[in-house]
Amino acid sequence: KAGVTQTPRYLIKTRGQQVTLSCSPISGHRSVSWYQQTPGQGLQFLFEYFSETQRNKGNFPGRFSGRQFSNSRSEMNVSTLELGDSALYLCASSFGDRNEQFFGPGTRLTVL
Amino acid sequence: AQSVTQPDIHITVSEGASLELRCNYSYGATPYLFWYVQSPGQGLQLLLKYFSGDTLVQGIKGFEAEFKRSQSSFNLRKPSVHWSDAAEYFCAVGASGTYKYIFGTGTRLKVLA
Numbered sequence: 001k002a003g004v005t006q007t008p009r010y011l012i013k014t015r016g017q018q019v020t021l022s023c024s025p026i027s028g029h030r031s032v033s034w035y036q037q038t039p040g041q042g043l044q045f046l047f048e049y050f051s052e053t054q055r056n057k058g059n060f061p062g063r064f065s066g067r068q069f070s071n072s073r074s075e076m077n078v079s080t081l082e083l084g085d086s087a088l089y090l091c092a093s094s095f096g097d098r099n100e101q102f103f104g105p106g107t108r109l110t111v112l
Numbered sequence: 113a114q115s116v117t118q119p120d121i122h123i124t125v126s127e128g129a130s131l132e133l134r135c136n137y138s139y140g141a142t143p144y145l146f147w148y149v150q151s152p153g154q155g156l157q158l159l160l161k162y163f164s165g166d167t168l169v170q171g172i173k174g175f176e177a178e179f180k181r182s183q184s185s186f187n188l189r190k191p192s193v194h195w196s197d198a199a200e201y202f203c204a205v206g207a208s209g210t211y212k213y214i215f216g217t218g219t220r221l222k223v224l225a
Contacts, residue, residue, distance in 0.1 A: 004155075033211045043202065043215035056212045090155055094211055100146060101211055103155040 002026065004093050004104035012110045018079040021107045025072050025093030032074040033101060034066060037088040046089075049074055078109075086111045114139050116205050118216035125193050126224045133188040133219050135203030145186040146204040146213070147177055156202065162186065173197070198223045 005024045013019050025032050034046040045058040049068035066076040072093070078085055088108050092101035117136045125131055137143060144163050148156040160171025167179040177188045186203060200220045204213040 031211055033213075035213075035215075042217045043204075043213075045212045045214070048211045056210055058212070092156075092211070100158050100161050101213065102158070103148070105155045 004091055004102055006089075006091050006104040006107050008107060009105065010108045010110075012112065013081050014112050015081055015083060017081050018077065019081060019109060020075055020077045021089055021091075021109070023074045023076075023091030023093075023104060025074070025091075026095075026102055029093035029095050029102075030072050031094040031096070031101075032068055032072065033092045033094075034074070034076050035090045035092065036060075037090060037106070038086075043090070046076065081111045083111050085109065114205070114214050116203050116214050116216035118201075118203055118219050120219045121217070122220050122222065124222040124224060127195050128192050131188075131190045131193045131197070131221070133201050133203075133221070135186045135188065135216060137184050137186065137203070137205045137214075139205050139207070139214075141207045144206040144208070145177075145179060146206070147171065147175070147186075147188045148202045148204060148215075149199045150202065150218075151199045159188070159201075193221075193223055195223045195225060197221060 007022045031050045033048045037043045047066045048056040052068045063079045068074045088106040090106045092103045094101045115138045146161045147159040150156050159175045160169050162169050162179045200218045202218045203216040206213045
């Protein structure tokens with residue numbers, strides 16, 4: 001079974017631009033979560049989606065948004081990029097409750 | 113407040129030596145507990161998980177962890193470390209009905225040949 005895939009793997013943007021990151025969960029998984037990983041703040045939860053509905057949202061500004069499609073694929077968008085948005089963005093999928101999350105390799109975003 | 117503490121930022125051990133990585137948590141609900149490992153430039157790989165039941169759980173790559181409710185701890189252990197275990201290890205806590213995990217700050221493991 002293929003794992004969680006994230007595209008693109010690397011991205012370079014400039015301040016003020018916007019970016020969209022994509023995540024394809026493991027086949028059959030209906031839950032997708034997103035995390036931001038930085039050296040200073042560590043791993044921080046962004047959003048959680050289940051069956052196209054956002055169930056939870058972390059403490060991030062409104063510039064960070066996400067959605068999930070009917071095939072469980074998910075995207076997250078960051079508008080008006082800031083230097084501090086440079087991070088590894090990790091997506092994770094899960095089959096259901098009492099099941100662990102499986103993480104993708106991440107998208108490395110660099111904001112110049 | 114919900115939190116996960118990994119007191120050791122860096123740990124260095126010799127190959128073949130035993131290993132224990134500490135994790136303490138503060139969580140209002142009955143916690144689900146996890147240990148993940150991350151190699152440079154990679155995502156997170158699950159080592160083991162605890163939901164309920166037997167407090168000693170076995171994971172992949174020879175790792176085990178023990179849940180101690182009275183100490184709010186979930187320490188990771190391995191009897192004999194291999195050079196390939198060098199990586200960063202993260203403890204995480206979650207709960208039923210959510211995939212909002214709270215992660216510790218990680219422990220970077222260095223293995224000496």
